[in-house]
Amino acid sequence: MHAMQYELTLPADYDTGIIRARVSRVGHKLDDWPGLGLKTYLLRERGVHGSPVNLYAPFYLWNTVEGMNAFLWGGAFQGLSDDFGRPAVRQWTGLSYEQGVAADSPARFALRQRRPVPDGVVHAEAAQEAVDEARRLAREEGAVLAAAAVDTSRWETVHFSLWEHGDPDAAKDGGELFQVLHVSAPGRSALPGGRQW
Template structure:
């Protein structure tokens, strides 16, 4: 599994209805995309207390070929054409779990990124992250949760989808406008090694 996200930060006075319309008219295009575990069409708004207006889709890829097919194909080119080429963040998967509310349509998502301390042993940090991941995945209202790491920058990622409101302590909060999940059942459960 690979996690991927790009963030498009928009002006403070941007009409976020444009993003809602974009997702409403185009979101279904990835509902059967090969290799895609899930794509959460995420947005956050200053009007809701966010520090920024932002469109920030989040992906879990079941296969790297799917990620490559998206990035080098017409799907990502649409983002580039409309917003410029964003930085694409990506992390290698550590774990994935379905939550107690796995049958619900997610309404919210959280993302928390944590940099490893300079002299911290990577294996110990990953073990702590996996323990936190299990707790997040088993939380009431959790639809699904993933943990991943970027070994270039030594950054851990915790991502979760929620049936309703996201817990404040879980990280940056986003609205889920749509969920494409063609290969969600194929995402490997548990620890990924």
């Protein structure tokens, strides 16, 4: 499993209805994309749910590198780059994926938590802590799914979870809460569950 995300920070007075309309118009195009586990079309709006910014930030879980590369290099990503400029694309190696207790519910909110892996820690222990946290999040009321991944170029873990409601407790611990505008999940059932090593 590979995780990927890019962010488009929008002006404070930006009409986020433009993003909503865009997702309504093109979101379905990845509903059957080969190699894609899931894509969540995510939005933060300034002043909503504590967000200080307007931010469009789709998050992906990929089953195959080929599917991810076909998206980035095969034309689908070109439209976004043409319209907004080419954003930096963050990529993480998967550590864990868990179906949540509300796995069959529609995802309305997403939570992203990024944490540094401190110097001097035992790598296996830090990775296991990330796996354990994904499992804990997946067991919380309203959790649709939870995943953990790591960026070893920055030594940073990311926890990504989807929720049927908008106030998971983890948001109080420095997480960023997003509205989910659409989910394309052609390969969600094929995402490998549990620990990824």
